[in-house]
Amino acid sequence: MSAWTFLWAFLVGGAICAIGQVIMDTTKLTPGHVMSILVVAGAVADGLGLYDPLIKFAGAGATVPITSFGNALVHGAMHEAKIHGLIGVITGIFEVTSAGISAAIVFAFLAAVFARPKG
Amino acid sequence: MARLGRSTWAFGERQVAVIAASTVAGTWEGQGPLSDAFDVRLDDDRAGQDSWERAEQAMFRRAAEIACEKAATRPANLDLVIGADLNAQLTSFYMGLRGLARPMLGVYSACASICEALAVAGLAVATGFADVVLAGTSSHTSTAERQFRYPTEYGVQRPPTAQRTVTGAGAAILARGRGKWQITHATIGEIADFGVRSPWEMGAAMAPAACDTIRQHLADTGRSLDDYDLVVTGDLGRVGLDILRHFLVEQGVASASLVQERVEDCGAMIYREDQPEVFSGGSGAACSALVTFGHLFREMERGRIHRLLLCATGALLSQVSAQQGDTIPSISHAIAFERGD
Numbered sequence: 151m152s153a154w155t156f157l158w159a160f161l162v163g164g165a166i167c168a169i170g171q172v173i174m175d176t177t178k179l180t181p182g183h184v185m186s187i188l189v190v191a192g193a194v195a196d197g198l199g200l201y202d203p204l205i206k207f208a209g210a211g212a213t214v215p216i217t218s219f220g221n222a223l224v225h226g227a228m229h230e231a232k233i234h235g236l237i238g239v240i241t242g243i244f245e246v247t248s249a250g251i252s253a254a255i256v257f258a259f260l261a262a263v264f265a266r267p268k269g
Numbered sequence: 270m271a272r273l274g275r276s277t278w279a280f281g282e283r284q285v286a287v288i289a290a291s292t293v294a295g296t297w298e299g300q301g302p303l304s305d306a307f308d309v310r311l312d313d314d315r316a317g318q319d320s321w322e323r324a325e326q327a328m329f330r331r332a333a334e335i336a337c338e339k340a341a342t343r344p345a346n347l348d349l350v351i352g353a354d355l356n357a358q359l360t361s362f363y364m365g366l367r368g369l370a371r372p373m374l375g376v377y378s379a380c381a382s383i384c385e386a387l388a389v390a391g392l393a394v395a396t397g398f399a400d401v402v403l404a405g406t407s408s409h410t411s412t413a414e415r416q417f418r419y420p421t422e423y424g425v426q427r428p429p430t431a432q433r434t435v436t437g438a439g440a441a442i443l444a445r446g447r448g449k450w451q452i453t454h455a456t457i458g459e460i461a462d463f464g465v466r467s468p469w470e471m472g473a474a475m476a477p478a479a480c481d482t483i484r485q486h487l488a489d490t491g492r493s494l495d496d497y498d499l500v501v502t503g504d505l506g507r508v509g510l511d512i513l514r515h516f517l518v519e520q521g522v523a524s525a526s527l528v529q530e531r532v533e534d535c536g537a538m539i540y541r542e543d544q545p546e547v548f549s550g551g552s553g554a555a556c557s558a559l560v561t562f563g564h565l566f567r568e569m570e571r572g573r574i575h576r577l578l579l580c581a582t583g584a585l586l587s588q589v590s591a592q593q594g595d596t597i598p599s600i601s602h603a604i605a606f607e608r609g610d
């Protein structure tokens with residue numbers, strides 16, 4: 151890993167966020183729409199075999215933004231599909247992403263225990 | 270008492286008086302430019318309660334109590350209590366004031382509600398169906414966010430046209446005869462809907478309604494803008510106020526310089542421009558109540574304003590209509606005040 155990785159991570163990660171911001175500012179789409187667009191874009195990019203090379207190139211610049219979630223969904227589904235066939239698409243979707251989803255549930259629970267989630 | 274033109278009620282010059290008014294301001298409002306105009310400045314928007322909704326109810330109750338104290342009366346002497354807030358089923362009004370145990374009328378025209386409440390209260394006093402009436406409204410930034418927008422934790426980005434819902438409550442007590450302030454006219458507004466859908470552009474959605482009501486009021490009463498020392502809208506914000514001034518000049522209501530001098534907006538007055546995250550200004554049912562009962566009534570007492578037209582503006586969207594992508598109908602009702610001598 152060369153020092154350049156930091157620069158590419160910064161630029162690629164920043165570019166993905168900038169795309170999201172431009173969509174927010176120039177259209178009437180809600181934040182939910184923008185998030186879905188980025189997730190689907192990540193999934194499509196992985197389907198085309200483009201996301202892995204991007205991760206290799208930019209590291210966390212590609213894995214931290216929400217596009218990486220779409221990539222992970224497709225990754226898990228394709229991997230399981232190879233082993234178990236069509237049913238693997240269903241079981242594999244959350245294989246790679248389960249850590250993130252479980253963490254969200256666990257941390258939300260902990261926050262609710264220690265704070266007062268009343269709004 | 271007479272009906273003028275299409276939609277204006279003339280109560281007569283010395284028939285309906287505001288004998289006392291009270292204001293309870295939230296933290297940001299209390300730090301704004303009108304800070305010293307409020308009776309109570311809270312240093313905690315929870316007001317010692319365990320939810321935002323209960324906090325808003327407590328503010329409403331406090332405003333009603335202070336208004337009664339100032340009018341040297343007791344809640345038991347109120348013949349009628351009229352009010353509104355932005356929560357579904359008017360919970361701040363009904364639950365906040367349930368302890369008063371007086372006849373109550375809940376009204377709703379979103380942030381234009383204070384004018385609707387004052388109009389109905391004025392009507393009750395002028396006709397003699399009630400001698401002493403309390404009219405008030407409340408709003409709270411956190412209850413409004415929860416109901417109409419996004420959860421605070423979501424941290425959604427807002428455009429510069431967005432407004433901050435005012436936290437606080439205001440109440441006025443009306444009685445027959447003469448007082449510090451007289452209510453002379455009420456003009457009931459019509460719906461205006463120019464197809465704005467974005468809840469971030471309330472000022473643009475409501476400006477046509479305010480323009481219509483101001484024009485209708487002037488036409489019905491045969492007055493001109495020059496007859497008022499100040500015409501103040503409820504919560505158009507800086508963006509909406511610019512649009513309204515533009516409309517008024519374009520439609521020949523008055524010259525650009527007179528419009529610039531006489532037409533203002535409570536939402537544009539309640540916060541400093543450099544306060545963080547207030548964007549275009551304030552909004553909410555308490556916005557015009559706080560600015561009018563706090564700041565503008567004081568200006569009238571000091572003799573700086575003799576005649577005032579308050580055109581509170583309301584965006585009539587609901588949580589469901591907004592989610593279904595419907596357009597935002599708007600309404601504005603006007604109340605004309607005169608300094609009591």
